[in-house]
Structures are given as structure tokens and as C-alpha cells.
Amino acid sequence: MPKLRNPILVCGLPDSGNVAKLVIDQLVKQLKAKKFAEIYSSSLPPRVLIRQDGTVEPMKHSMFYWVSNNGGRDLVLYTGDVQPSNPEAAYALAEKALEIGQSLGAGLVLTVGAYITGEFSKEPKVFGTATDKELLKEFEGIGVTRISEGNITWMNGLLVGLSLLRNLKAIFLSGETSGYIVDAKAARAVLQVLGRKLEIPIDMSELERRATESETLVKSMKEIQDRGDETGYIG
Amino acid sequence: MPKLRNPILVCGLPDSGNVAKLVIDQLVKQLKAKKFAEIYSSSLPPRVLIRQDGTVEPMKHSMFYWVSNNGGRDLVLYTGDVQPSNPEAAYALAEKALEIGQSLGAGLVLTVGAYITGEFSKEPKVFGTATDKELLKEFEGIGVTRISEGNITWMNGLLVGLSLLRNLKAIFLSGETSGYIVDAKAARAVLQVLGRKLEIPIDMSELERRATESETLVKSMKEIQDRGDETGYIG
Amino acid sequence: MPKLRNPILVCGLPDSGNVAKLVIDQLVKQLKAKKFAEIYSSSLPPRVLIRQDGTVEPMKHSMFYWVSNNGGRDLVLYTGDVQPSNPEAAYALAEKALEIGQSLGAGLVLTVGAYITGEFSKEPKVFGTATDKELLKEFEGIGVTRISEGNITWMNGLLVGLSLLRNLKAIFLSGETSGYIVDAKAARAVLQVLGRKLEIPIDMSELERRATESETLVKSMKEIQDRGDETGYIG
Amino acid sequence: MPKLRNPILVCGLPDSGNVAKLVIDQLVKQLKAKKFAEIYSSSLPPRVLIRQDGTVEPMKHSMFYWVSNNGGRDLVLYTGDVQPSNPEAAYALAEKALEIGQSLGAGLVLTVGAYITGEFSKEPKVFGTATDKELLKEFEGIGVTRISEGNITWMNGLLVGLSLLRNLKAIFLSGETSGYIVDAKAARAVLQVLGRKLEIPIDMSELERRATESETLVKSMKEIQDRGDETGYIG
Numbered sequence: 001m002p003k004l005r006n007p008i009l010v011c012g013l014p015d016s017g018n019v020a021k022l023v024i025d026q027l028v029k030q031l032k033a034k035k036f037a038e039i040y041s042s043s044l045p046p047r048v049l050i051r052q053d054g055t056v057e058p059m060k061h062s063m064f065y066w067v068s069n070n071g072g073r074d075l076v077l078y079t080g081d082v083q084p085s086n087p088e089a090a091y092a093l094a095e096k097a098l099e100i101g102q103s104l105g106a107g108l109v110l111t112v113g114a115y116i117t118g119e120f121s122k123e124p125k126v127f128g129t130a131t132d133k134e135l136l137k138e139f140e141g142i143g144v145t146r147i148s149e150g151n152i153t154w155m156n157g158l159l160v161g162l163s164l165l166r167n168l169k170a171i172f173l174s175g176e177t178s179g180y181i182v183d184a185k186a187a188r189a190v191l192q193v194l195g196r197k198l199e200i201p202i203d204m205s206e207l208e209r210r211a212t213e214s215e216t217l218v219k220s221m222k223e224i225q226d227r228g229d230e231t232g233y234i235g
Numbered sequence: 236m237p238k239l240r241n242p243i244l245v246c247g248l249p250d251s252g253n254v255a256k257l258v259i260d261q262l263v264k265q266l267k268a269k270k271f272a273e274i275y276s277s278s279l280p281p282r283v284l285i286r287q288d289g290t291v292e293p294m295k296h297s298m299f300y301w302v303s304n305n306g307g308r309d310l311v312l313y314t315g316d317v318q319p320s321n322p323e324a325a326y327a328l329a330e331k332a333l334e335i336g337q338s339l340g341a342g343l344v345l346t347v348g349a350y351i352t353g354e355f356s357k358e359p360k361v362f363g364t365a366t367d368k369e370l371l372k373e374f375e376g377i378g379v380t381r382i383s384e385g386n387i388t389w390m391n392g393l394l395v396g397l398s399l400l401r402n403l404k405a406i407f408l409s410g411e412t413s414g415y416i417v418d419a420k421a422a423r424a425v426l427q428v429l430g431r432k433l434e435i436p437i438d439m440s441e442l443e444r445r446a447t448e449s450e451t452l453v454k455s456m457k458e459i460q461d462r463g464d465e466t467g468y469i470g
Numbered sequence: 471m472p473k474l475r476n477p478i479l480v481c482g483l484p485d486s487g488n489v490a491k492l493v494i495d496q497l498v499k500q501l502k503a504k505k506f507a508e509i510y511s512s513s514l515p516p517r518v519l520i521r522q523d524g525t526v527e528p529m530k531h532s533m534f535y536w537v538s539n540n541g542g543r544d545l546v547l548y549t550g551d552v553q554p555s556n557p558e559a560a561y562a563l564a565e566k567a568l569e570i571g572q573s574l575g576a577g578l579v580l581t582v583g584a585y586i587t588g589e590f591s592k593e594p595k596v597f598g599t600a601t602d603k604e605l606l607k608e609f610e611g612i613g614v615t616r617i618s619e620g621n622i623t624w625m626n627g628l629l630v631g632l633s634l635l636r637n638l639k640a641i642f643l644s645g646e647t648s649g650y651i652v653d654a655k656a657a658r659a660v661l662q663v664l665g666r667k668l669e670i671p672i673d674m675s676e677l678e679r680r681a682t683e684s685e686t687l688v689k690s691m692k693e694i695q696d697r698g699d700e701t702g703y704i705g
Numbered sequence: 706m707p708k709l710r711n712p713i714l715v716c717g718l719p720d721s722g723n724v725a726k727l728v729i730d731q732l733v734k735q736l737k738a739k740k741f742a743e744i745y746s747s748s749l750p751p752r753v754l755i756r757q758d759g760t761v762e763p764m765k766h767s768m769f770y771w772v773s774n775n776g777g778r779d780l781v782l783y784t785g786d787v788q789p790s791n792p793e794a795a796y797a798l799a800e801k802a803l804e805i806g807q808s809l810g811a812g813l814v815l816t817v818g819a820y821i822t823g824e825f826s827k828e829p830k831v832f833g834t835a836t837d838k839e840l841l842k843e844f845e846g847i848g849v850t851r852i853s854e855g856n857i858t859w860m861n862g863l864l865v866g867l868s869l870l871r872n873l874k875a876i877f878l879s880g881e882t883s884g885y886i887v888d889a890k891a892a893r894a895v896l897q898v899l900g901r902k903l904e905i906p907i908d909m910s911e912l913e914r915r916a917t918e919s920e921t922l923v924k925s926m927k928e929i930q931d932r933g934d935e936t937g938y939i940g
Contacts, residue, residue, distance in 0.1 A: 042796035047858040048866035050834045054841045054851040058866035085792045087320045091277030129285045136289045146289040153282040161283035161293035322555045326512030364520045371524045381524040388517040396518035396528035561747030599755045606759045616759040623752040631753035631763035
């Protein structure tokens, strides 16, 4: 494993709308990031996934690195199949990922996820909350809207909160989503912000395709709802 | 940190009506008590709070001290953002707080909380239960009503129960509350008792304002209910 | 603490109808058994009980001994305020009680509890299941009916099951109860069997009084039900 | 205990339709496999089973061996009364069984269970997912249908997933079942596949009898349902 130059740790664990995982999976795929660690835990839910070819895959978390080819900052990427089954394990896994990131030289953590509104948005925004005001301000400059109340749950929240206790700078970037569907549009919005910060041109083609599918689905759902409403008026 | 003179440990962890936290927050704010310890635990719920300025705040418990400026007893104050997520952690955190309080010389523990009745009270009472009859009698002398059945749950209960096992004198003071709203009136009632015991004039202005808001809310709820009842009679 | 002569360990942890606790409390009270151990655990539910005099009582399990005054076998008694909050603690506490009993010389364990039927019985039976057939047969000889399917849950079950693994002889004696009320009649039935085995005249006066109260309650419930049925026929 | 020749570890922990346990119990009974290990855990549910003769049986997992009498491969068999009560224990018990199997020379693991469809099937299929494609292909050759999505939960899933991490070859064989009844037909289907692989003639008489009972039950349920439907049309 090469020595990384001032890397940024980019994290996203499965959450509502699968936004976090779509984002990290897209980055790993596009950048051809190299997997360097698999993290197993008996506090991940007790099950195995079945792959399309009929083989099994144990539940795990994974870490990847990417060496920048344009003189920019290298990346460490962290995602997983599933969130753990209890609070203690959520803390332990978040600590482990930050510890590994920090040991590789990361001083900045970007954590991605979903911002659930219960409504379908045409142009999902990206909302942010950070360990410090300067970092938040920087991201407000590239299209992020500040959150100023509420809380972030499970590992995507802990990764920012525990960064503060480790003197790491960290921001949580969340794509606006209804919470009802796997939301490629929300993931695309988050990736656009990441692309600006990381100065990496993100290949949106697959997410565009998925986002179009999402839009068609949402349109159908709305039409059904509208027809329902109409019927309501007639009757 | 200065050596404290015969300090009293005053505790309150979030509970129904948020009575406990309102009380300790008001004491900390008014007395400008100094924070001397933050307690983190992986058994606190896995999430971070978002502050109004957009920055995050990890879940924690906090301890403060206050050196009396009127010759009275010093205070150690203990509160937190949230109760832990399992019984074992509730015991461990209560033990930790009592251990710290005891190491600072505290021999008396006052724990505050809510006494839920399911009804809105005009003049909420303060109910008490203690490690010994003499302490209870003392507080009955300053307006506290004895509880003589039932139980106290989670950390506000354990802080009194574990005090008994540590040979600390302790009393649980609970403000009568409906359990339906954040109850500043119940908190005010508890603070009045604390003010008498601690011989500290408590600044009630903020809680008065909040209590008025509570009263207006309750009045509205009752009016809606009454109209509902009327409608019921007419129909 | 005196050396006990071939003592019997008699156990009962709170269960349906509170049968187990009524039985052990009655034995402790009548025999004026001496408490020699209090067992605390952070896996007992996090709360304190409030006594009638306004003082608090932490959750605990307790052990007592009684030296026979009629040449019979001595007793070790085990009960508690509440069952623990997770399986691991149920195993640990049952192991601890058996270990203490065994260290005091007990080779026989009698565990008492409830046998829930969902119906009110005029003359509740006592059902039994044991570590070995001989012991079961002995108790069938003094009025116990054999159970031959199902399972016994939580600590009253574990105390018999773990006895088997420790080469202790053990029997579970359960009083037939509806499961709807605190059932003094079921407790009385179990005590009658215990009295025969232990050759101790059991003072039934308090349980008789309670049982009469129970009967009156059940009668009232049945009358209400019957009236309900009648009304049903008329309407 | 004799040295086993290239044994296969065959596992099945209680699951839907009790398919897994029916399969292993039948193998143990027919082969007169010898029990060589009982595994106790305080994470098994806190209860004891009651046998028909009135004696108790603590919850446990058990391992057996069988020395082939036809020159074929020996067997190690693993089953239990119940799945554990938390994820961590499911991992720990699966690891323990694989560790024991591996220490006895097993390089191949067959895990059996249920494939729930919600419908009653006349000829239940056997579905499979494996640690590698070759093993899966081999079983496709003897009547197994490949699964290519979804996941397997609790210990039957972990036994395959953790095999992968231990470089053991493993396959999960699941009998198609409605999930509504104890399903002897599903168990029979799985046993037929096992019989082919292990080259052991399986005695199906008891399962046939049970399967006929199942079929009669299903038929009755369908008739009731059909009558219900008819009544629906008439009314």
C-alpha cells in the first residue's frame, strides 16, 4: 500500500434511500479504488448476502484507497453492507474507521447520507453539518445548505461526532430524499458536491440512468395518487 | 479545580416533561457553574446533536462545580443529553457520577425529575422519596410531599438507590407533571424547593416565561377538548 | 453463620400471579429466616422501589437460611424483587444462587412458580417437573401432578435446568393459576406441598386471608361476565 | 472418539417449518450417530424443555459423529434446541461448531434449512447457495436449484458465510416451504439431496408418515379456504 498524500476520508454507511452507499459505491467503481481492509463484526446482523452467481458473501465493512492522478488529494473510502445491530458496535466501528483513516494521514472526514423530508423533490438539495463553522462555510460556498437543528443517527452521525473528539475536521453531507425509494437523485446531488470539493469529474451516467428510473417511479406514484384524488372528487 | 467545601451533588437526567434537565440547566446557567468533566459512553444512543450554528455535538453527560459565594455549601452538578440505551450502562453511569461526587467530598445527593400524573396541575407539587426518613422529613418541612409506593425508573432512580449502597444520603425530588409537554411549571416547583434547601435565590424569570407558554398551550388544549365535548353533546 | 445440616435450597423468583414470591416471602416471614446475602446486578431493571415509609430500596436478590428446630433439614431460601433484563444475566444469577447453595451443602433444590392456564381454578393443583424421575415420583406421592410437555421460562426454569448440569437434584413446583391476578390460592397450594416435604407446619392464615380476597375478586369478575352474557342473550 | 476419514460437517439449526431440525434429527436417528459434544450458552433463551417423562432438559446445541460403514465419508452432525437470543452469540456458536468440525478434519460443510415461499408446494424444490461456484454446480447436478438474490438469516446463514472466511467449502440447502407448518415434505426433499451426495440410503418412512399428515393438514386448510371462498360468492 502506497503512502497517501494528505488523504481525505470519505464515509457512507447504508441509510434511508440508500443514498450513502450509492455515493461511495459510485466513487469506488469510477475511481477503481483499491480495497485494503475488510472489517468483520459479530455485531453486524447475523446473515449472509447471496450474490447473483449463487455464491454467498458475509456481512462486512470495507475500506479502499485511491491515489490521485491529477495532483489532488488522495482518498480513503469507507462503506459497508449494513449498519451494526447495537449502539456499542456502531461506536466501535466508527472509531475503528476513523482510527485507520487517521493512521493513514487523513485530517478531514466527509460523511455522506440522506436528509429525509417525506416529500419528493425535483432538485434535491444537499444539507450539511460540521465539526466547525469554517468547514461548514467552505461547503456552503459550493452549494451546501446548513442544518441547524435535529440530530444524525447511527454511524453516519457518529463518524462526524467522534471526529470532533479526535480533533479531526468532519462534515456530514446529506442528500434531500423522500425516504420512500432508493434515491439515485439524492445520491447524484451529493456526488456533485463531492466532485467540486475533490476536484474530480464524477461520472454521473449510471446514477443519471438510475435517477431517471427513480423519476419515472415517482411520476407513476404521483399519477396513481392524483387519479385517486380525482376519483375522490367525482365520487 | 478548587477544593470544594462539603458540596452537595445535584443530579438530573432527561426524563418525562424534560423536568430534570430544565432544572439542572437553569442552575448551571444562573450560577455560571464551571464544567469540569464530560462523560462519553458507547451506550448512549448512537447519534449527534446539531447546534443552531450548524456544528455537531456528540452525546455526552457533563459535570459542573459551583463555589458558593454566600458562605453556603458548594455544588457539584450532573446532567446529560440523554439516558443510556441499556440497563447496564444506566448503572455504570450512575456509579461513575456518584463516585466522582464522592471523591469531591459530597455526602448528600439531590436528584430531580418528573412525577407523572397524566393530568395538568395548576400548582404542581413536589414529591419526594429518600434514602432515609430524617432527610425526607427535612424536605417535608420545606414543601415536599412524601411518595410511599411505586418506583423510579432509569438513572434518576438509580442515583438514589445506588447512593444508599454507597452510604450517601440522597433524595429524589420530582415535579408533578402531566407527562404530555415540556413542563417548565414542574421544573419551577422543583427549583423552588432546591432554592430553599440550598439557600440560593433562584432566578425564575426564564422558567416563568416558559411556564406561561406552557400554561397557554395547556389552556388551548383544554379549550379544544371542551369544544370537542360540546360538539359531542349537541350532535 | 452456622454450619447447615444437609440443607434444601428453596427458590422462587417473581413470575405470573406472583406465586413464587408469595411462597418464599411466606416461608421467610414465618420461619424468621435470617438474610445472609444480597445480590446486586446491573442487569436488574434500572429502577428503585419506594417503601411505604417513603424510603427507597434498590432492586436486589436475597438469600436466607433457617436452622430447623425440629430435627429436620435446614433451609437456604432464595428470592428477589424482579427477574433480570436479559438472558445472560438470568443464567449468571441462577448459577450464582446454585453455587452459593451448593457451597452451603445443599444437594436438593426446590423451585416454585406459576402454572398458567388462563382459567380460574377452585382447587388449584400443583404441577411438577424434575431433574430425575425418582424425585418426581416422590412428589407425585404428596400431591404433585407431573408435567410432560412445554417449557419453563426465565430463572425458575434455569434453576432446575442448571441444577441438572451441576448434579444437583431439583424439582419445579408450580401452582395452577389463571395468570390474571396475584394468586394467593396458587401460592397456598404450593406451600401445602412444601409443608409436607419439609415437615414444617406452614402458617396459612395470611395466605388464607389473601386467598379469600382473591376468590371474592374472581367471583365479582365472573358475575360481571355472567351479567354481560345475560345481557347478550336478552339483546 | 475414532479418527474420522475426511468427514463432512452437516449442520441445521431450528428455523421456519422446523426443516433444519427434522433433517438432522432424522440423520442422527437413522445413522445412530454418537453424540460427542454438548454446547451450552447463556445466550440461548433462558428456559428449560420438559420431556415426556416429566424430566427437564436444559437448552443446548449438540454435535454427533458417524463412521461410514460403506467406505464413504464420515459425518459430523450439528444441531440444537433453539437459535441464540442475540447476533453476537449466533456468530460465536457458528464459529465454535466450524472450529470443532475443522479440528476433526472436515473441509466441507452442508447446512440445511427452509426456503420460505408463503405457498404450499406439491413437490417442494431444494434451493442452494454456496461458498463457490463449483460446489454449487455439483449440487445443481443432483437436483438443487440455484438462489441468486436475497439473504440467509441467523445461524444457518452464518455457518455458510463464516465457512468462506475459514476457507471451508460450504453449501446451504433449503427445502421449499410455506413457512406456516412444521414441514416434513420440505425436510424429505432436502434429505433426498443429502442422500444422493452422501451416498447413504435415507430411511424416509417416518418423514413420509409426517409428510402425509402435513398434506392432510394442508388439504383441510385449503378446503376450509375454498368453502370460505364459495360462501363468499354465494353471499
